[in-house]
Amino acid sequence: MIELRHVGKKYGDAEPLKDVSVVINDGDVISVIGPSGTGKSTLLRCINLLERPTEGQIFVDGEEITAPRYDASRVRRRIGMVFQSFNLFGHLTVIENIMMAQVDLLGKSRQEAYDRGMELLSRVGLSDLALRYPDQLSGGQKQRAAIARTLAMDPEVILLDEPTSALDPTMVGEVQSVIRDLAGSGKTMMIVTHEMNFARAICSRVFYMDQGGICEDGPPEQIFDHPRKELTRRFIQRLKVLELAVEGREFDFPGAGTQIDQYCMKNGVSARIRYRIRLAFEELVQQILFPRIREPRIHVTLEYSESGERVEMTVLYNGEVFDPADSENELSYRVITGISSGVRHEAVSEGDYTNLFSISIR
Numbered sequence: 001m002i003e004l005r006h007v008g009k010k011y012g013d014a015e016p017l018k019d020v021s022v023v024i025n026d027g028d029v030i031s032v033i034g035p036s037g038t039g040k041s042t043l044l045r046c047i048n049l050l051e052r053p054t055e056g057q058i059f060v061d062g063e064e065i066t067a068p069r070y071d072a073s074r075v076r077r078r079i080g081m082v083f084q085s086f087n088l089f090g091h092l093t094v095i096e097n098i099m100m101a102q103v104d105l106l107g108k109s110r111q112e113a114y115d116r117g118m119e120l121l122s123r124v125g126l127s128d129l130a131l132r133y134p135d136q137l138s139g140g141q142k143q144r145a146a147i148a149r150t151l152a153m154d155p156e157v158i159l160l161d162e163p164t165s166a167l168d169p170t171m172v173g174e175v176q177s178v179i180r181d182l183a184g185s186g187k188t189m190m191i192v193t194h195e196m197n198f199a200r201a202i203c204s205r206v207f208y209m210d211q212g213g214i215c216e217d218g219p220p221e222q223i224f225d226h227p228r229k230e231l232t233r234r235f236i237q238r239l240k241v242l243e244l245a246v247e248g249r250e251f252d253f254p255g256a257g258t259q260i261d262q263y264c265m266k267n268g269v270s271a272r273i274r275y276r277i278r279l280a281f282e283e284l285v286q287q288i289l290f291p292r293i294r295e296p297r298i299h300v301t302l303e304y305s306e307s308g309e310r311v312e313m314t315v316l317y318n319g320e321v322f323d324p325a326d327s328e329n330e331l332s333y334r335v336i337t338g339i340s341s342g343v344r345h346e347a348v349s350e351g352d353y354t355n356l357f358s359i360s361i362r
């Protein structure tokens, strides 16, 4: 059990962590979510003393680890940390990376450290790559190796700070499945993540952090579906929405594709729907609207709906009143209606926008 009592952290005028009091029980799997710069990393770093809190106390199983004479390296053995950027040693092979701290800090023999290391590599699916150097691994493999290295210390608690956010989308799944496996094993974990569906799937508890504090603490159903605090509600709502503004013809379509991919990942939108969104966006904006509007100003909003797999795409655009159903480009229009469960056009008057077209994608 970890208990934080009025923990705070100040750097000069900045106060990234303010008066946090909370109890983390054995076996809790906690997702830490919240806007950027609200102290999520600072909270994790204070818990394993990578940063010393400037206020308050932290207890692990009743022992005060923030006491002046408490040995910080002992804390780091009990509370392991996995970073966004892996932090493997480049001059050591994967297995050496995993053996090192076991020999140096736990006093194991090289053979013992090797055996345990190989066992953990097999657990994260990397047995074949033990003799490679980090540079010879993909991002997902590096992160799995880093997780194995953390596990090699047999920590009681594992803290993970955005473990998949530096990864190419194709590798997120393999790392998430290792983490999911760990979460299922009863280990106490805290994970900072922006992937809400993943958080919901693995955690028993969510901390919504805002302004340096834990603004709301509750089970995932509460935080994601029925948040009690206004700040939480707004954050969750914002996540579900993606807005793209197309102004002029020099629009970065590949960039928009990446934003759509990230949005879908955060919300756990399936690959099939993600593909359909990209298709609808390109067919409508590039193929149908661009040829019709001389100076395009197009505003696209995507909103994910929790009830079943559905994304609503709402497109506002300028120019004369024009229903895409009347487009000469019948093929593109047919693609759009083919992947949607309904489309709707209406004339509007909202600033520069004169048309609204919405597409329900399932």
Ligand SMILES: Nc1ncnc2c1ncn2[C@@H]1O[C@H](COP(=O)(O)OP(=O)(O)OP(=O)(O)O)[C@@H](O)[C@H]1O
Pocket: 011, 014, 015, 016, 034, 035, 036, 037, 038, 039, 040, 041, 042, 043
């Ligand atoms: N070493 C430092 N010196 C000064 N300010 C710092 C330091 N580390 C963090 N901060 C500040 O503390 C605040 C919280 O930072 P923190 O990294 O904990 O946020 P975060 O919630 O993890 O954000 P993100 O989602 O972007 O990772 C930020 O405003 C940051 O600029």
Ligand SMILES: [Mg+2]
Pocket: 040, 041, 042, 161
């Ligand atoms: Mg952070």
